[in-house]
Amino acid sequence: MKARWHWLLVPPVVLSVGLLAASQFVFLRGSFFRDLRLGRFGTEPTLYNYLLVFTDSFYLDSLWLTIRLSAIVVVLTLLCGYPAAYVIARLRSRWAMLLLAMIVVTSFVTIVIKVLGLVILFSSGGMLNRFFLGLGLLDRPFTILGNLTGVTIGLMHFTLGFAVLLLYGVIQTIPRSLEEAAQIHGASRWRVFWRVIIPLSLPGVIVSALIIFNLSMGAFTSAALIGAGKIYTLPVLIQHTVILQTKYAMGATLSAVLLMTTLLINLLSLMIVARLPAARRLTA
Amino acid sequence: MTKLVSRRDVLAGGAGLAALPLVAAPALAQSPRVDGVTLRIATFGGGWEKALHDFIGIELEKLGGKDEYLPSPPRESLAKLIAARGREAPVDVLEMADNTWVDTFDGGFLQKINLANIPNKKDLEPHQYDENKVASWNTQEGLLYNIDKFKENGIPVPERYSDLTHPKLAGKISMIDISQAGSTQFLVGASLDAGGSESNLEPGLKLLKQLNVHKFWKLGAEALTQMQAGDSWVAVMHAGFAVQTRRNGLNYGFVHPKVGAKRGMLKEGWLGIVKGSKNAAAAEFFLNAYVDAEAQEKLALRRGIVPVNPTARANLAKDPLLKDILLLSREDVNNMVRVDFTKLDLAAMNDKWTRAVAN
Amino acid sequence: MIGPLARLMRPVPGVAWLAALYVFLLAPLIVVVGASFNGGDRGALNFPPTDLSLRWYGAVPMGLYRALGISLGLALVTALVGCLLGVPAALGLIRATFRGKQVVGALFRAPLQVPAVVIGVSFLQFYYLVGDRTGFYAVDNVAGLMVAHIFMATPYVIGPVGAVLQRFNPRLEEAALILGATRWSTFRRVTLPLIMPGIYAGAVYAFMISFADLPVSLLLAGTNIKTFPVEIFQAMDYDFNPALLAVSTMIIIFSLVAMVLLQRAIGLNALLRTGGAS
Numbered sequence: 018m019k020a021r022w023h024w025l026l027v028p029p030v031v032l033s034v035g036l037l038a039a040s041q042f043v044f045l046r047g048s049f050f051r052d053l054r055l056g057r058f059g060t061e062p063t064l065y066n067y068l069l070v071f072t073d074s075f076y077l078d079s080l081w082l083t084i085r086l087s088a089i090v091v092v093l094t095l096l097c098g099y100p101a102a103y104v105i106a107r108l109r110s111r112w113a114m115l116l117l118a119m120i121v122v123t124s125f126v127t128i129v130i131k132v133l134g135l136v137i138l139f140s141s142g143g144m145l146n147r148f149f150l151g152l153g154l155l156d157r158p159f160t161i162l163g164n165l166t167g168v169t170i171g172l173m174h175f176t177l178g179f180a181v182l183l184l185y186g187v188i189q190t191i192p193r194s195l196e197e198a199a200q201i202h203g204a205s206r207w208r209v210f211w212r213v214i215i216p217l218s219l220p221g222v223i224v225s226a227l228i229i230f231n232l233s234m235g236a237f238t239s240a241a242l243i244g245a246g247k248i249y250t251l252p253v254l255i256q257h258t259v260i261l262q263t264k265y266a267m268g269a270t271l272s273a274v275l276l277m278t279t280l281l282i283n284l285l286s287l288m289i290v291a292r293l294p295a296a297r298r299l300t301a
Numbered sequence: 302m303t304k305l306v307s308r309r310d311v312l313a314g315g316a317g318l319a320a321l322p323l324v325a326a327p328a329l330a331q332s333p334r335v336d337g338v339t340l341r342i343a344t345f346g347g348g349w350e351k352a353l354h355d356f357i358g359i360e361l362e363k364l365g366g367k368d369e370y371l372p373s374p375p376r377e378s379l380a381k382l383i384a385a386r387g388r389e390a391p392v393d394v395l396e397m398a399d400n401t402w403v404d405t406f407d408g409g410f411l412q413k414i415n416l417a418n419i420p421n422k423k424d425l426e427p428h429q430y431d432e433n434k435v436a437s438w439n440t441q442e443g444l445l446y447n448i449d450k451f452k453e454n455g456i457p458v459p460e461r462y463s464d465l466t467h468p469k470l471a472g473k474i475s476m477i478d479i480s481q482a483g484s485t486q487f488l489v490g491a492s493l494d495a496g497g498s499e500s501n502l503e504p505g506l507k508l509l510k511q512l513n514v515h516k517f518w519k520l521g522a523e524a525l526t527q528m529q530a531g532d533s534w535v536a537v538m539h540a541g542f543a544v545q546t547r548r549n550g551l552n553y554g555f556v557h558p559k560v561g562a563k564r565g566m567l568k569e570g571w572l573g574i575v576k577g578s579k580n581a582a583a584a585e586f587f588l589n590a591y592v593d594a595e596a597q598e599k600l601a602l603r604r605g606i607v608p609v610n611p612t613a614r615a616n617l618a619k620d621p622l623l624k625d626i627l628l629l630s631r632e633d634v635n636n637m638v639r640v641d642f643t644k645l646d647l648a649a650m651n652d653k654w655t656r657a658v659a660n
Numbered sequence: 661m662i663g664p665l666a667r668l669m670r671p672v673p674g675v676a677w678l679a680a681l682y683v684f685l686l687a688p689l690i691v692v693v694g695a696s697f698n699g700g701d702r703g704a705l706n707f708p709p710t711d712l713s714l715r716w717y718g719a720v721p722m723g724l725y726r727a728l729g730i731s732l733g734l735a736l737v738t739a740l741v742g743c744l745l746g747v748p749a750a751l752g753l754i755r756a757t758f759r760g761k762q763v764v765g766a767l768f769r770a771p772l773q774v775p776a777v778v779i780g781v782s783f784l785q786f787y788y789l790v791g792d793r794t795g796f797y798a799v800d801n802v803a804g805l806m807v808a809h810i811f812m813a814t815p816y817v818i819g820p821v822g823a824v825l826q827r828f829n830p831r832l833e834e835a836a837l838i839l840g841a842t843r844w845s846t847f848r849r850v851t852l853p854l855i856m857p858g859i860y861a862g863a864v865y866a867f868m869i870s871f872a873d874l875p876v877s878l879l880l881a882g883t884n885i886k887t888f889p890v891e892i893f894q895a896m897d898y899d900f901n902p903a904l905l906a907v908s909t910m911i912i913i914f915s916l917v918a919m920v921l922l923q924r925a926i927g928l929n930a931l932l933r934t935g936g937a938s
Contacts, residue, residue, distance in 0.1 A: 026752030026764070029745045029814065034767050036811045041774070043789060044782035054648060055408040056383035075656055101681045104674040114928065116678070118919035123685040124868050125915045126692065127889050129896060130908045133526050134688030137695075137707050140530035160532075163516050164660070177685060179865050183820040186857030190827040220826035228819045231772035238776070238874050246478040246517025249659040252775035256875070257655060259777055260376045261480060262648035263383070263404055272778045279773040283766040346886050347894030351723060369883045371800070372890055377878045384784035384799070388792075391800055392883075520893070522900035526705045545899050604898065 044265075045273045052266035066270035076254070080274065082165075083250040084282070087233035089169055091226050094176045099222070102184035103214065107193070117185065124178040128239045131174065135161065135243065163245035171243035172236055176229045183228075187221030188214065223290055227283055234279045251275050335583040336365035342587070343381070344396040346372035352603050356596040357587060366583050375401035375482070382410045382575065390577035393584045396437060398482035402571045403642040406433055412576040418585035421592045424610045428639070435588045437570040438597075438606035440539035441628060441637070442486040444556040445546070450534040451554075461559045462491040463508060465535065471513035475524045475536035478517035479654045486566040487537050488650065489640045494560045499644035502653065510657050517658065528553070539568065541605030543626045555626050557637070565628050565637035570606070689912060696905035705900065716906040724891055724907055731888035734802070735871040738809040742866035743859060745810070746817025750858075753818065754825040765822075769815050776812075780879030783808045800882040808880055809870040816869060817862030824858035856926055864919075 048066050051059030070076045101120075105113050138145055141158035149155040161167030191214060199209045215222075237252045244253060251271060259268035340361060344350050350370035358368030373381065375397045382405065385391045397405055405411060413432045416422060422430050429436035444459055451458060456469050465474055477484045492498065492505035515533050518524035524536045525546065536542075543555035557565035572591060574584045590596060597608035598616050608614050611631055618629040628634055691707045698706040699713025753765055771779070787804050791797030798804035832854075836846040852859075874889040881887055892904055 022752050022756035023758065024752075025748040026756065029749035029752075029768070029818075030764065032745060033749070033771070033811065033814050034764075036807070037767065037770055037774075040779070040782040040786040040811075043785045044778060055404060056386065075659070079659075097681055097684075100674065100677050104678050114920055114923050116682075117928070118916055118923065119682065120685065121864050121919050122912055122916045123689060124865075125871070125911055126689055126908050127872055127874075127892055129520070129874070129889060129893050130692055130904060131688045132520075132523060133705050133905075134691035136523060136526050136532070137530055137691045137705055138687055140527070140532045142531045174685060174688075177681070179816070179861070182861035182864065183823060183858070186820055186824045186861050187827055189857060190824060190854070217827070221820075221823040224819045224823040227769060228772060228815065231769050231815075235773040235775045238872075241480075242519060242523075246476070246480075246519065247514075247658060247660045249655060252777070254655070255775050256777040257480070257651060259781055260380060261651045263379065263408075264648060265383075265781075268778070268781075272775065275775070276770065276773060280766055280770060283769065284762060287762050287766075341883055345894055345897075346890055347892075347896070347898060348721065348723065349894070349898070351721075371883045372881060372886045372894070373878055374894070380781055380879060381784065381799075384781065384788055388788060520896045521898055522705075522896035522904075525900050529705065542899070 041276070045269050045276075047266045048269035048273050050266055052264045055263045056265045058266055066266050067274075069267070070270050070274055076251075076271065076274075079249055079251050079254050080278065082248075083234055083252070083275070084278070086165060086168060086172075086250060087230045090172045090176060090233045091229045093169065094173055094180045094229050095222060095226060097173070098177050098180035098225075099184055102181045103188055103210075105181070106185050106188040117182065120178045120181050124175055128171065128174075128242055132162075132171075132242045135167075135171070139167075162243060163247040165248060167243045167245075168240050168248050168250070171239040172233050175236075175239065176232070180225045180229060183225050184218065184221050187218045191217050223287075227286070231279055231283070234275060333582060333586075334365050335361065335580075335586065338366040338580050338583045339369055340366060340394065340580050340583045340587055341369045341371060341392040342394040342396065343371040343373055343378040343392040345374055346370075349604060352600055353591075356599045357590045357593075360590045360596075361583065361587060364586070366586075368587070375405075379405055379408070379410075383408065386410075390575040390579075392575055393578040393580045394587055395573045395575055397434075397571045397573060399569045399571065399640065399642055400482050400485050400647060402434060402573070403645075403647065405573060410576055411573040412578060412581070414574055414588065415581070415585060418582065419589045419592070421589050421594075421610075424594065424612060425592060426635070429609055434571040434573050435592060436609040437572045437591055438600065439570065439609055439634075440483065440541055440568045441557060441607055442483045442490070442537070442539045442566040442568050443558050444535055445528070445538045445540075445543050446535040446554050446556065447528060448552045448554045450531070454534075456534075458554065459535070459556055459558070461494055462487065462505075463494065465512055466508070470535060472515050473532075473534040474512055474514050475527055475533035475538075476509075476512065476514040476517050477537045478519045479651055479658075480519055483537075483539055483568050484654070485640055485642075485645070485647075485650070486568050486638075488654065489645070490558060490560045490566045490638060493638060494558070499641050500646075502650060506653055506657050509654070514658070540607070540627050544605055544623060547622055547626065557628060560638045563636050563638050565633070567634070567637040567639050569609075569639065692905050693909045693912060696902060696909045698902065705902075705905070716902040717910075719903045720907050721903065723886070724888070724895075724903070727886045727888045727891040728907070728911075730885060731871055734806060734809060734887065735867045737806060738813050738870035739863045739867040741806075741810045742813040742817045743863050746814050746862055746866070747821055747855070747859060749814070749818045750821035750825055750855075754822050755830070768818050771811055772815050776873065776875035777879070779808055779812060780876045783811075783876075784879055799880070802882060802885055805877060805880040805882070805885070805887075808876050809873060812873070812876070813866035813869040816865040817859070820861040820865075821855055821858040824855045828854050853927065857928065860923070860926060860928060 047058055049062045051063060051065060053059060105116050137143055139161050146158040161170055195213055196209050199213055235252055237256060240248065240250045241253050255268050255271045258264050258271060344353060350372060354368055361368050371392050378395055379401055381391055395405065411433050414435065416430065416432060419430065419435060425436060454469050456467055459465060477487055488502055488505040489499055491508045492502045495504035497504035516527065521542060524538060525542065527533050528536055540555050543553055546553045572588050574581060578584055592610055594610045594612035597610040597613035600606060601608045601613060601617055607627055614629045617623045628637060694709055695705045695707040696716060697712050698709035699711045699715040700706060749768060753761065784799060787798040798807065833846050833850055836850045872889060874893055877887040877890050881890065895901060895904060
């Protein structure tokens, strides 16, 4: 009976992993040959491109920046998104539906348009800056375009909606009666939150974290537009290398490094999570 | 190295060929029918392809043909050609900015144009066509600035790129991003003006690092919004944007930067026919119709480019606003800097720029 | 014991948090919506609007509506196929026990970290190779773009459905089976409603991935297939047209209505009222 579940995996594995393997094999193979520009490669296999990447601090800095950025986005998205998802999941009102719908809709406006809104919001003479400068909370205008804060915020505009929707789905499976029972037994709300809700929704938190991390590692459009030509995450560099420099072998090498690093971080973090006491209780 | 030489030969050859067509032209007074032919053109989207259809494709339809547009900017078109290498041509006509023309030619993706079928070349300068490419449009790159802000702060109107170093402009400059084709004109112009050249871009890169850039713009609308919000007072853009903003009642000025003894930076669009195209005759007809004076004038009015056809330019000069902002006379245009892409290593330029500005 | 004041104040921190989050998410949209009602000339975005008008709503180019239609269709198919692939994948991934499960899970997420331009270029190359063998070239047609979008979107379904499934007690299904229900009706009556919030989250974001994609569309969209982000991007490259803000505002309003209707249709509101599984 148990074996039957395996079969469900066959079509998605064939399609999804198959497409991944096939397309990436075609593209990443180029990383093992010399770059002759314009999509042309040398004939001798070589690790020269990898040597170039790993001995060039510019590429390594960019990789490190991308990892850091993605980690920050994960932490902030969960910190902001989890409580929100919890509140919505526990809201006994019709408003909850509208709130969920609104969060989705914020992701519907293309970043190409949204960036204009951000330019206005954070302009030096704009409302936000005038307000905070007036209160004396800032001593000079604050901008988010062309810095890491901005790219983080830009990514969060996409990840937050996804996280809230996902976590809402998980939290609403936790019966309210459980919380009520714990409270009747004298546990404070915070205690219930920490000891009951969080551990029970841990699978959702882990999945959200991984998905947000991975998509931030690969994000291009928002990073490119809000990075304002000053922030070069690895996907932006890869786009330059392939499209503007037509150095396919180099682009493939950077892409392989990005793919492998992210996979490695995924597996490592899952191994670490598996050792957490809360996760143990869950699987026990 | 051999590649560079061949490309230079090609450019030189173009001038020599200029005399030839005079003989062939009369035979072409009547255009051949192109019944049943669907011509595929890779070009920009966002309304540009509609303009091409309205002013040029429509002529093809009159002869029984059809025009279809593949919406992709030049660099993406190049990526498509690279993927399709050695196979059937995915499109017939390719629209390219100057920085993409070089790579497309080097990649061997273009086929020879029969210049006898481009009678309208009689209007063009010899350097505007050869058997590999025909000029399509120009933009004039320079500095768009907020006149009021400059006055208020007592900043003199800039004359050359190096004037952007004025201390009061620190943090108020919207610089073109390297992903935009016009970034080459800025970097080459700044380099030439400071003693460099297409093969020595160090002076331009030095200026770039020296400037306190507020933001590198990737979308025209974004740069304009930023100027409107007062975050930047000057933007490195092309004159078409100045025409637009002035028509919209904004008090913006435009500077064609001095570069040595020359004035202004020309960015050139090119048309090419893709190697293996089976519709060469229709493609050549399209190229010819593209450079026609009337089509050029209409394109310029709708989409803000500068015509490559001098008759069209002369007509535009009747508009006082256009005359004020654009360089339209033949002498003025010929005194602008045309970047010599045969001496430029684009990939290295891109790499150096990125490293210079990355935070 | 909770005093009346404390009881009144109880939801305040949560609601304040929620309000802050919505301000953060909605602020740029409010600027876009507000500026779309500014009737003044083009030039640049004006906010707050100085002369209120619906002028730009009438000035949306037809091409933009066509592009919107293409993008909507593409996104719907992507979401649908994404679910058809993602739901079984999540079921299999959570329910089956086998070695290397984590690796398969990580591979399912891998499309997320492949930069879009690499997806575009590698799928182009891949399609040409397939075409050389089979004679069918998936370049320059909508099928190729669709497959790439489905590839990018499926991880967004697998994640949430898997997360909800992990919380869900398989004994409910066993009980239904013991009571004589068929496998299919057990799935439809028991499992599906319970994982619906996960499917909803996944489908909506699968839709979004396709609807918002720019770099892949630039490389894979065929002749005359202009997707909405491509049109917007290329239009904004040339100038600023307030009609783009108007059309974005329409999208905001229509998608809000659509989302509320969808939530009703899939019974998310019923879940909310009962407080979910109990």
